Amino acid sequence: MIANPDLLSSLNGIVSGEVSPEMFADLTQIPMHTVIEIMEWWSLQGIGDNWNSKSCTYYTGSRLDAGIVLIERGLPIHDIARRLDWRDFEGLTGRILESEGFDVQYNLIMKRPRLEIDVIGIRMNVALLIDCKHWQRDVPHSVAVRQTRRAERWSTLYKMNAVPVIVTIHQEHYVVSGVPIVPIAKFRSFTEEFFGDLEHVRSTE
Known part of the structure; x- marks a missing residue:
């Protein structure tokens, strides 16, 4: 059975292109005897094509798909998000x-x-307008102000109530200038509770 820490580390080996076990081991720092098992396991999960024990082909979005598999397996979303790039982080937010x-x-x-x-x-008929920051540091006031301006502009163009939100890797949920700063680990619960809390967050009409 593959240990969860190795599965998390293995995300670093899922890069676009043809990846050999040697390359996978170099990217992940996982021992070679475990790499073969992990690459085969990922292939069985539908991640990558043409696995033949010598190489596997991964694509743009493969790492995000792998991250979703690990989330469904119960691994911490914060630890998974840290291993995604900024584009996959946006994709995870959208998923x-x-x-x-x-x-x-x-x-x-x-x-x-x-x-x-x-x-x-x-x-x-309500829009969440999200700025994804693949950061573990605090969000500055200026970033929150810019997101509010985007929401105001979007609301004017599309005639819909819009709520500016910033999603980060940072583990604390807080508010800056009326804009919710939501850690990715708490984003699902934020969306589940969103409509009940709408009167407490800044929105534009």
């Missing part, structure tokens, strides 16, 4: 929204002025 019944859009760009929103989740 959580989808699982809670939100319609999701990624990387919406508004012009004049140019503003980009990482992830948008819409449900019951």
